[in-house]
Amino acid sequence: MFPLSHLLKSFVRTGTLKVVDADGKVHVFSGAPGPKVTMRLTDRSLYHKLFLNPELHAGEAYMDGRLSFEEGSTLRDFLTLFSMNRIALGTYPLQKMLRSVSRGLKRFQQANPVGKAQQNVAHHYDLGNDFYKLFLDEGMQYSCAYFINDDDTLEQAQRNKLRLIASKLQLKPGLKVLDIGSGWGDLALYLAAMEDVDVTGVTLSKEQHALSNEKARRAGLSHRVRFELLDYRKLDQHFDRIVSVGMFEHVGVHHYGEFFAKINALLSDDGLMVLHSIGHMSPPGTASPWLRKYIFPGAYSPALSEVFPIVENASLWVTDLEFLRVHYAKTLAHWHQRFEANRAAIAALYDERFCRMWEFYLVSAEMMFRTGSQLVFHMQLARKRDAAPIVRDYITDLQRHYRAQEGERLAVLTQPPAATVVEG
Structure with a gap:
């Protein structure tokens, strides 16, 4: 041997x-x-x-x-x-x-120019909504959940995450919100249900785009929530709030300057952004060659030392920073458990080799958050130093406020929209 x-x-x-x-x-x-x-x-x-x-x-x-x-x-x-x-x-x-x-070779491994970025996204996210429904939560959130209690269900923990992000966005009626990498739409719909805001979500996944707009229509929120199949770099509007969850890992280190420059250009003078991304506590490295080849082509989770210099060069204030250290390990454990419970159905959609590939991915990713160097960070950014309150108690206060309101305000997301009455 x-x-x-x-x-x-x-x-x-x-x-x-x-x-x-x-x-x-x-x-x-x-x-x-x-x-x-x-x-x-x-x-x-x-x-x-x-x-x-x-x-x-x-x-x-x-x-x-x-x-x-x-x-x-x-x-x-x-x-x-x-x-x-x-x-x-x-x-x-x-x-x-x-x-x-x-x-x-990082520059070539993480190349995500306009066009190629959509190909890389399609490789993973366009596997089919039926597949992702078999192991994600009911809202199909494919990012780190937030476990307030160890016995939180996956659905509760994902709701906790939405509430936490919404609180950091300091929403107010009438604001224009941009969701970069909007997934299957749950975050945008949560924000619009909790506050009277106008939300635009952009995604490069055709599967996500179609289902997100259908969910907005069913909830009766399509007049305030819309999803576009569009690269964020092609936007030319201004937004009061910007949020991005689980998309930054697909940007690539050599595109960070482009990313944060675009955030600065899109953000209003007193606006706020919340960036939710995987990172790691160790020095800069490279993505796993297996993960890059089979699961996430072009993806990379950065060291914070690769992010902060670019943010500084983009003239953006880091107004808050929080680390979710073990939460993704818990999330991945839930996904793997549901994946195994539905393994026969997944094998019927694809084959057993596909199942072993995804089993390897889900478990190896969990271990990187449980015993390795991976973490999730929340970075709040602004163009002005006082765009967010200078005491962060507001994040906890707003979470309590939203939790008390969720039962009533989120009912729209689980009920069909009222029928339209046509006169004549």
């Missing part, structure tokens, strides 16, 4: 990894007490592939069934062990060299 065994001796510093090779021979790699995993490899070519690029080829081998787990071990066990030892992997000489090369 050389040279893979040499890499694994350096890699496993916590836990135990037992590898059964293609000839049935057992190899054991151990470090400090931790998870115990038994893995079987049925393809000899994996010895070199995993040595050269373990992050890419482990996922591919699991998808194809050439890598499996035995003796009660699961994919979750393996990815937990992998995440706990990930830093050690980066110290291996060959891996350090490959990561250095990958960082040099």
Whole structure:
């Protein structure tokens, strides 16, 4: 199994990894007490592939069934062990060299110009609304939820997230709101239901665009909420409030200057923006090659040190910053549980290889938020230093206010619109 065994001796510093090779021979790699995993490899070519690029080829081998787990071990066990030892992997000489090369290619890996950005979005988000309904919450929010209590349901936690964001936006009647990367429309509809505001959502996903407008129509809010199939860079209006949830990860580091310059141009003088994005607490790096190839082409979760200099150059004030550290791990655990409960239906839509690909994605992502360096940040931005109150108690006060009003105001989102009476 050389040279893979040499890499694994350096890699496993916590836990135990037992590898059964293609000839049935057992190899054991151990470090400090931790998870115990038994893995079987049925393809000899994996010895070199995993040595050269373990992050890419482990996922591919699991998808194809050439890598499996035995003796009660699961994919979750393996990815937990992998995440706990990930830093050690980066110290291996060959891996350090490959990561250095990958960082040099970031501009090409994260290229998201107008047009290409829509292709990258379609790769993931246009898999079909029927698919996403099988594991997301009822409102189909595909971003980090906010768990006020450990026993919150996924629906409650996603509602908590909407309420938190709305509170940071300081909504007032008559304001014009822009939602960049509006998903399946739940945030825009929540904002319009809670306050008398006009909301424009933009998305690059045809599936999301169609369903969002249908949801607005059913709620009787299409006169104040509209969704456009449009790249945000093509907008030329001014907005009092801008919000973006889960879209910044698809911008790419080399497009950050373009992104924040556009935010400055779109935002009114006393306006506010709330940016909800995945980031990480470690220095700048690169996206997982497997994730980039199979799940999110062109995507990257930035280090904060890659974001702040660009915000400064765009002459924007950071008026508030909050970190949601474990909330996405909890969210992903809920998604994976629902995914597994509906695995047969998903396999019928696609196939078992697709199911293993998404299982690998959901569990590996959860581990990056549970034991790795990933986090979610909320960055509130403004053109003026006093656009938001200078004491942040208002965020808590507004959350309480909205919670008290939700029962009445959100009823419109669950009931069909009143029939139109035509006279004549």
